[in-house]
Amino acid sequence: MHQEVAQWFRQTARDLPWRGDCSPWGVLVSEIMLQQTPVVRVQPVWEEWLERWPTPAAFAAESPAEVLRAWGRLGYPRRALRLHAAAAMMVEKYDGAVPDTFAELLALPGIGTYTAAAVAAFAFGRRETVVDTNIRRVHARLVIGQALPAPALTSAEMKLAAELLPADPAESVEWNAGVMELGALVCTARSPKCDLCPVREQCAWIKAGQPEPTYIPKGQPWAGTDRQVRGAVMAVLRAAEAPVHADLLWGPATEQDAAAAHLAHPAGVAAALGKLHDLNTHAPQLRRALAGLVTDGLAQHSEDGYQLPR
Numbered sequence: 001m002h003q004e005v006a007q008w009f010r011q012t013a014r015d016l017p018w019r020g021d022c023s024p025w026g027v028l029v030s031e032i033m034l035q036q037t038p039v040v041r042v043q044p045v046w047e048e049w050l051e052r053w054p055t056p057a058a059f060a061a062e063s064p065a066e067v068l069r070a071w072g073r074l075g076y077p078r079r080a081l082r083l084h085a086a087a088a089m090m091v092e093k094y095d096g097a098v099p100d101t102f103a104e105l106l107a108l109p110g111i112g113t114y115t116a117a118a119v120a121a122f123a124f125g126r127r128e129t130v131v132d133t134n135i136r137r138v139h140a141r142l143v144i145g146q147a148l149p150a151p152a153l154t155s156a157e158m159k160l161a162a163e164l165l166p167a168d169p170a171e172s173v174e175w176n177a178g179v180m181e182l183g184a185l186v187c188t189a190r191s192p193k194c195d196l197c198p199v200r201e202q203c204a205w206i207k208a209g210q211p212e213p214t215y216i217p218k219g220q221p222w223a224g225t226d227r228q229v230r231g232a233v234m235a236v237l238r239a240a241e242a243p244v245h246a247d248l249l250w251g252p253a254t255e256q257d258a259a260a261a262h263l264a265h266p267a268g269v270a271a272a273l274g275k276l277h278d279l280n281t282h283a284p285q286l287r288r289a290l291a292g293l294v295t296d297g298l299a300q301h302s303e304d305g306y307q308l309p310r
Helices: 002-012 024-033 039-052 056-060 064-071 078-094 102-106 113-124 133-144 155-164 169-185 226-239 246-250 255-264 267-278 283-295
Strands: 300-302 305-307
Touching: 002 169, 024 039, 024 078, 024 113, 039 064, 056 078, 064 078, 064 226, 102 113, 113 169, 133 155, 133 169, 226 267, 226 283, 226 305, 246 267, 246 283, 246 305, 283 300, 283 305
Parallel strands: none
Antiparallel strands: 300 305
C-alpha cells in the first residue's frame, strides 16, 4: 500500500510551489493559508507573499495593517495576525529561522498540532503523524470501510494514522503527502474517482459495496452571516488609507458623506462601501461585527473611525 501510493504520488502529484525546493518559511506560510481555503485561491497570494516577505524577519518587521491588506480575501484573517506573531517569536527566539521540531513549532502562536506536524514533516523531513481532512477520508475508506470519517477527529483516527505511518522518515513524509494528495484529487468527498485510485484493490469501502455516509456533511453558511458582514467591513478597511468614519459604514452615504469619503479615501473605498451597504445589514449585526473585529485585533476604533491595526 505504501509503495503504490508513493509511486502514484511521484507520477501524479501537482506541481505546487511549496513542494520540493521550498524554504521552511514557505512551507509554513502555505500551511497557514491552506487551512479551509482551496489551492487555487492560495497559490497567487502565497507567491506574492514569498516575494514580498521571503523570511520570517522580513514579515515580522511589517505592520499588521499591511499584513491584513496582503491577506486580501483569503478569509479568516486572524490567521494572518497569528502568523505575524509567530514570525516575531521566530526572530526573538530562533534567530529568524523556522524551528524544526514538532514541539518547538507547536509552541509558536497560532500553530496547532496539524500545522506543527505538517511543517516538521514537509519542511524538515521529520517522521510525524499528519492528519488533515483529506487524509482522514482516505483512511476511513481504505482501511475502515466507511464513506466518511467521523464529524470530528477522534483518538482512534490518530492511532490508526500513527499505525499506518512508515518507519523510515523519508517514506513517512512521502506517505503523508501522497495520501493527502490522493484525498484531494481522487478520493474526494462527493465524487470519488475510484477507477483512478492506486489502492482500489485494497479499499475496504469498495469491498463493502461503497455504503452511503451515516451523516450528511453540512457546509458553513455564508450569506447573511456575521462572517459575511465582517468580511465586507474588512474589505472597506483594507481599501482605506485613513480611519473610516462610522457613519459611512452604517448605510448609503449622503452626497455630503460621499464627497467627504472621496476626499479622504481612495476610490476603492466607495466600491467596498457599496458592497457592504448592499447587504442591508441590520444595526445589531453590524454593531456585533465591528465589535468582534476590534476584539479580535483586526480593527481599531477611535473618534476618527475604524481602521486596520497599526
